[in-house]
Amino acid sequence: MIDVTVVGSGPNGLVAAVVAARAGLSVRLLEAESSIGGGVRSAGLTLPGFRHDVCSAVHPAALASPVFRKLGLLDRIEWIVPEASYAHPLDGGRAGIAWRDLDRTARALGGADGRAWRRLIAPLLARQRGVVSFTGSQLLRMPRDPIAAVRFGLRSLEQGTGAWNVRFLGDVAPALFTGVVAHAAGGMPSLASAGAGLLLAMHAHGVGWGFPRGGSQVIADALANELRRLGGEIVTDAPVRSLDDVRGSRAVLLDTSPELLLTADLPAAYRRAIRRYRYGSGVAKVDFALDGPVPWTNPEVGLAPTVHLGGSREQIAAAENAVRRGLQPGVDDLAPRHPYVLATQPTVVDPSRAPAGKHVLWAYTHVPAGSTLDATELVTREVERFAPGFRDLVLASAQRTATDLAAHNANYIGGDIYSGEITLAQFVKRPVVSTAPWRTPVPGVYLCSSATPPGPAVHGMNGWWAAKLALRERFDIG
Structure with a gap:
């Protein structure tokens, strides 16, 4: 019998698995996709030699x-x-x-x-x-x-x-x-x-x-290597669609959305709380392979790997509030003209991610949940607003709609990369109001994803808190 089964290989799942393995327990980690990492994957999305971050790219919390x-x-x-x-x-x-x-x-x-x-x-x-x-x-x-x-x-x-x-x-x-x-x-x-x-x-x-040299995948690989060193097992192409799929372990840690818990026999109050848990806006993402650096009008912008686009405080607030109302800035007639765009140009500090002299640009814009918008032109126009001539540098691009993101990562409900809307109420009840919200009513099952405190970001703290709780309650390990 495996002591601990972890579902999901995002940074929280990997941290939970490593913590359990360091305690001397046998650990098996299951990942639905063919590669590990969840929100910290990297891949060649456009042209040979260009390495892009599939989801998160810059890591302020790491x-x-x-x-x-x-x-x-x-x-x-x-x-x-x-x-x-x-x-x-x-x-x-x-x-x-x-x-x-x-x-x-x-x-x-x-x-x-x-x-x-x-x-x-x-x-x-x-x-x-x-x-x-x-x-x-x-x-x-x-x-x-x-x-x-x-x-x-x-x-x-x-x-x-x-x-x-x-x-x-x-x-x-x-x-x-x-x-x-x-x-x-x-x-x-x-x-x-x-x-x-x-x-x-x-x-x-x-x-x-911080940026890990070589791409975000390096974070997942480092944690995975530590887990294997400690004797842990990682199984890819292993989707878990029901908690019945992971019976037999003394503890199960879920780096997933709370939706998976609905496949279990839950107390009525807890089931209602999970059904009331709210997801936020989606994102539409575009990756560009570029023939040179972005030609920003202000040269100092080219020194920063992360760039926020959208204009003034009032313009960004109007754009974000429009998305919250279900409108897409720059697309819908009743929405503001300019969207908010979060862009990273990692090759200004890490040239290893592209062929010599070439660059990559990673960008997304917020969209209503479940959107099927291809944001390539929308993002291109907003970059051009502050970097005329950007369009001429694009060698290739790859886009994913909010719906695409949800299809590739079951945690991203409607394209919400944070696994739950970020509101004050949902910081208190994430996903339920409890002094130990990582514990679920299913004996031995714990939630360790971004849908638990302290919320989203690549810091591993959700997995840490959940694993510590599971070790104490299921194995009497302090």
Whole structure:
């Protein structure tokens, strides 16, 4: 009999498997696809010699992850930490750059807005371990660093409500911050999105927004190698469609959406809670193989591997709120003209991902759940807005609609890459209200995906918390 079966080989599933194997247990990991990694896969999607990240590309939370540090993952991967964490171009050739150096960023923003940016981020940086601890578990736990929690909470309250424009006077600084807030794919302003943006912005000026050399797949491969070293087994092409498929283990950890639990005999209240769990907007993704670097009007934008497109704070908020209403910016007549586009150009720091002199661009835009939109032209137009001539550099492209993403990864319901809408309510009940939300009513079955605290990002903390709980309750291992 296998002690522990893990379903899903995303970073949370891999972390849970490694934690169990390190405790001396026999572990089998099942992956539905032919390759491991879940949201941290890399593949040749366009032309020979071009390596693209299938889902996540930049990892702000990875370098700050306590569990990655505990497992030694940070030392086994060659991390590239760029000098410019992210950039935000605006019309007229202007741009905001979030340099890793907070003082440099403040000086570039200048005047009152530069000082305001420093006051927004510096107090969090001063207690960043406390902020990571507070945001890395769940809201129902007492924070280890109450001062860090209060500082984080007050800033989330400011930037997540109608007061979000009080701090800044110009348009560059608020746009720079809104670009990271929009990662959360929710309405604006909102407390949950603002909190996610604050955490990302803090990492940008702290540990940095790390890129693993060679692509995101390196993260999955490093964890998989550790699991195999410890005697764990990985089985690919092994879809699990029902909990009946994984009977026989003393513990089962699910790096899946909560939907899989509905195949079991659940208490009525828990079943209702799972059915009420809400999924968010989808994404439509495009990968480009380029004949050269993106010709940004503002050359400094070319120094940042991550670029947020969409214009001003007001334009991005309008675009994200339109998607929340079921409209697609740049497509539907009643929606704003410009969409929000999250782009990464990893070859500006990692030329190994393309042939000599060539580049790759990874980009997605938010779309209504279940959308079948091919976003190639939409994304191309938005890049051209700030980089005229981009279209002429495109050698090939590959696109996936929100529906395509859902078909290739069962966790991405409707194309939601976060496995659940990011709202304050769903940070408290993810997917249920509990002091141990990783535990399910099915004996020995635990949920360890992004649908549990602390939510989405490549940090492995969901798998860590679920595995620790399972080890304690099923095997009496502290």
